[in-house]
């Protein structure tokens with residue numbers, strides 16, 4: 281039997297950098313909430329079986345109302361204090377599922393992830409146990425310590441990570457089991473956990489897209505409104 285595929289939409293944050301009374305995933309752009317856009321991207325993908333939403337504490341009812349119309353919505357659970365803790369909540373909810381289950385973790389704050397990007401992650405998951413989405417950096421990226429440049433990695437080796445990040449469930453479970461036993465645990469994403477705690481597991485990077493922006497600051501809400509109203513400009517934007 282083919283492995284099931286679960287998309288986890290991480291909406292456990294409170295959107296402090298955007299500000300306002302509500303978490304940013306509850307803001308409407310183009311007539312629907314950012315959270316609804318993110319759920320819709322996975323609900324509409326033929327290879328996704330279930331969409332699990334991890335929501336900020338106190339907003340689960342709002343998230344359940346948003347998720348209800350979607351056919352593949354599999355529930356709303358409460359998130360944790362950090363993105364990592366929200367992923368752990370999802371992994372706990374997936375306890376008992378087979379190790380071969382494919383699980384995609386996506387930032388609810390990225391409302392415009394395209395079908396092509398999800399396709400590329402799923403294709404790569406056929407071969408690799410861990411898959412990331414990256415886009416090249418148009419800027420030079422430098423490492424700065426105490427206000428001084430300490431290194432300038434070659435730009436062509438730099439990639440800006442997006443989501444979804446895809447894993448075989450057994451792999452991400454094992455990585456988090458090791459991470460949770462480490463009092464020094466620090467990571468900004470799930471691939472960071474695999475990279476750090478399972479260094480022998482290669483993380484395949486597939487091409488992302490500039491439309492798949494993360495709504496992080498107030499200007500991003502303006503950009504998201506614009507993107508919601510416009511079609512992709514090029515194939516790379518789709």
Ligand SMILES: Nc1ccn([C@@H]2O[C@H](COP(=O)(O)OP(=O)(O)OP(=O)(O)O)[C@@H](O)[C@H]2O)c(=O)n1
Pocket residue numbers: 290291292293294295296297298303304305334359360361362363364366367386387388389390494495496
């Ligand atoms: N405790 C948390 C923190 C973040 N996230 C999710 O992880 C994604 C990326 O996080 P970020 O953009 O940093 O969102 P916030 O934490 O809400 O933003 P801020 O740091 O500005 O408060 C978002 O979809 C967010 O909801 C989560 O599920 N649980």
Ligand SMILES: C[C@](O)(CO)[C@H](O)COP(=O)(O)O
Pocket residue numbers: 363387440441442443468469470494496
């Ligand atoms: C996972 C991520 O979107 C990859 O770029 C990013 O690391 C999330 O960071 P945040 O600080 O939680 O927004």
